[in-house]
Amino acid sequence: MARRRAHRPQRRRIFVGCEGASEVGYVALIRLLAEEAGFFVHLDIRDCCGGDPLAIIETAVREHESRKARHGAYVARSIFLDADRRGNHPGRSARAIRLARDYGFHAIWSRPVLEALLLRHFPRSVRLQPATPELALEALQSRWPEYRKGMAAKELRERLDGAAVARAADAESELRRFLDSIDPGLLRALRQKE
Numbered sequence: 001m002a003r004r005r006a007h008r009p010q011r012r013r014i015f016v017g018c019e020g021a022s023e024v025g026y027v028a029l030i031r032l033l034a035e036e037a038g039f040f041v042h043l044d045i046r047d048c049c050g051g052d053p054l055a056i057i058e059t060a061v062r063e064h065e066s067r068k069a070r071h072g073a074y075v076a077r078s079i080f081l082d083a084d085r086r087g088n089h090p091g092r093s094a095r096a097i098r099l100a101r102d103y104g105f106h107a108i109w110s111r112p113v114l115e116a117l118l119l120r121h122f123p124r125s126v127r128l129q130p131a132t133p134e135l136a137l138e139a140l141q142s143r144w145p146e147y148r149k150g151m152a153a154k155e156l157r158e159r160l161d162g163a164a165v166a167r168a169a170d171a172e173s174e175l176r177r178f179l180d181s182i183d184p185g186l187l188r189a190l191r192q193k194e
Helices: 022-037 053-071 089-103 114-119 133-143 153-157 162-171 172-184 186-191
Strands: 012-018 039-047 074-080 107-112
Touching: 012 022, 012 053, 012 172, 022 039, 022 074, 022 114, 022 153, 022 162, 022 172, 039 053, 053 074, 053 107, 074 172, 089 107, 089 162, 107 114, 107 172, 114 133, 162 172, 162 186, 172 186
Parallel strands: 012 039, 012 074, 074 107
Antiparallel strands: none
């Protein structure tokens, strides 16, 4: 008798561009938490190697188009960026926003940087909005002394759980929308981890 192969549901493929290594680690943490909660998704996480917003989004578009041509279409496209450089070159920033919109990217802007978004994962820090990257890092390290830029998902997972991500998503609509693109039930499942 021939053995039947177990049926594995097709994973939703989502392209996620990231400004740098810190964002890559954070998105990989979200993938890990989603899998722990029983949501199986393929997040194609790409490091776009920093720069100003236009350079990052141009890199993300090139990566997306190349990978789509080789592996097929994605159900969603997102990009994680820091907002601290948006004001440096308003014309380039406006072009970046248009380019992201033209290619259907959902932008998750960390204001001013990812460390401020990470700060919102902690109780009694959800509403804090540090004005500069330096203040964001200082505030985060006062709550998490071991934090350093570029941490991998497993290192982030030692301190951040599903409830922490849900807390941040309640404060950040762009993050909430990203979680919904993975699965509309994901945020509810993460919230139950509280």
